[in-house]
Amino acid sequence: MQTLKLVAVSAGLSSPSSTRLLADRLTQATRYRLAEQEYAVDVEVVELRDLAVDIAHHFVTGFPSEALQGAIDKVTGADGVIAVTPVFTASYSGLFKSFFDLVDPAALTGTPVLLGATGGTARHSLILDHALRPLFAYLRARISSTAVYAASEDWGSGGDEYTEGLPARITRAGQEFAELIAAAERRAGDGEEELVPFEKQLADLRLD
Numbered sequence: 001m002q003t004l005k006l007v008a009v010s011a012g013l014s015s016p017s018s019t020r021l022l023a024d025r026l027t028q029a030t031r032y033r034l035a036e037q038e039y040a041v042d043v044e045v046v047e048l049r050d051l052a053v054d055i056a057h058h059f060v061t062g063f064p065s066e067a068l069q070g071a072i073d074k075v076t077g078a079d080g081v082i083a084v085t086p087v088f089t090a091s092y093s094g095l096f097k098s099f100f101d102l103v104d105p106a107a108l109t110g111t112p113v114l115l116g117a118t119g120g121t122a123r124h125s126l127i128l129d130h131a132l133r134p135l136f137a138y139l140r141a142r143i144s145s146t147a148v149y150a151a152s153e154d155w156g157s158g159g160d161e162y163t164e165g166l167p168a169r170i171t172r173a174g175q176e177f178a179e180l181i182a183a184a185e186r187r188a189g190d191g192e193e194e195l196v197p198f199e200k201q202l203a204d205l206r207l208d
Helices: 018-036 048-059 068-077 094-101 122-138 166-189 196-203
Strands: 003-008 040-045 080-088 112-119 146-151
Touching: 003 048, 003 068, 003 094, 003 112, 003 146, 003 166, 018 040, 018 080, 018 112, 018 146, 040 048, 040 068, 048 068, 048 094, 048 146, 080 122, 080 166, 112 166, 122 146, 146 166
Parallel strands: 003 040, 003 080, 080 112, 112 146
Antiparallel strands: none
């Protein structure tokens, strides 16, 4: 059985945080679907809150701490990355952006990435398309089509006849992301490489 490495990056500042909770739920959904396809999954979580001082020092000194370098290596060496940020001033948090600013621009090329965000109100859900997708398209990652935004009111809500609840959206996103990872592994096994152009990724944006 092939083992895949899945890394979840959480930029939540509190402990516990809804951002980490969303990252965990997305990880569970992805892991469950990959297990159905007979993949073993090794999951690691990068909590950016614990690396905030190290990230700031790196910008000043130009040298990463051992812990920060280890986190970067986990992300760049993953078969799939789940990246979740809280909304700060209608965009991703500064801590989230600072971490990915330290990742080599070519290191995530072709890596499947699932995006998520949390906030107090559903009005900020556009962060998925106007901030997160362009960032990871620039990094040439392979972005999963369904991203998940969780407002405070979504937790514990099952949705209604017109709108999927958060659990259903998480399940769907995890399934699609698992398929994306599995497809990337099959292409890698066949020696193929297919990168999605930036323009096509923008054209395929889907707000969930």
